Amino acid sequence: MSNLEELDLDLTICVKETFIDGHNLTKNILNHMSQLKQFTFDIRSRKCIYNEMNLPSKEDIQRTFDDFLYTKTISCLDYFLNNKEGLCHIYSYPFLMKHYEDVTNNFPGGLYRYVCKVSLYDEYPFEHEFFIRIAQSFPFMKKLSIDNSYAQNYKQSYKLMNDNQNLSIVKYNYLIELRIYHLAHDDYIEEFLCNTKTYFQNNILLDVDYKALQKVTHHYTRDDTRSNCTKVNELSLFGKFEYSKSLKDKYLKDYFSFATIID
Structure with a gap:
């Protein structure tokens, strides 16, 4: 040494x-x-x-x-x-590593060209502006996981901003895998599936809670989450019971029309 x-x-x-x-x-x-x-x-x-x-x-x-x-x-x-x-x-x-773990709201920013795997965790909410910073700092990110059980504080403000066409859409040009942990708040599922907030360039694997997904998509009838859900080519749902139930869920299959549902 x-x-x-x-x-x-x-x-x-x-x-x-x-x-x-x-x-x-x-x-x-x-x-x-x-x-x-x-x-x-x-x-x-x-x-x-x-x-x-x-x-x-x-x-x-x-x-x-x-x-x-x-x-x-x-x-x-x-x-x-x-x-x-x-x-x-x-x-x-x-930063020369390929992964950056436990990104919080205190993340200092910067450019991390080599990072392809990112995990997010905090005990304070991740607002929409936070995801804008994350996408800019990790432009070549391929895998992203989110662990945050706290609701966003400014959803209504974002809705008003979007009505005025002032809300920036976060673009993930290389993302192929998105995991939203079981205890994560439903707001983060909505953050990624609403086409007024997020754009996926590629087809992705989505790992998400079955019941939370039902809620966010209004039982697979919501229009502003539909286009991002068509970008999902693999859908992994938590829990054997939920997975078994999903196999009989015609609305789920129609909504995720290009996805393979995996255990």
């Missing part, structure tokens, strides 16, 4: 005391690699939060890289108080 000249580090770790930061990297890795010339990294450290006093801030983490010589570094820090968990994400930029 002491003779390495290049190092790419991709790490997810649970810590007990302090998040991984610039001081940790320097002390435990870089000081032992005197020949290192190139260092890129993507590190996510998770920590249980039992005491909300004296928690470090994003700025505290970023300051630990003030004397970092290798590359530009970005720090993200989120506290999920419902789960009593903190997540510190530090990475070198430009």
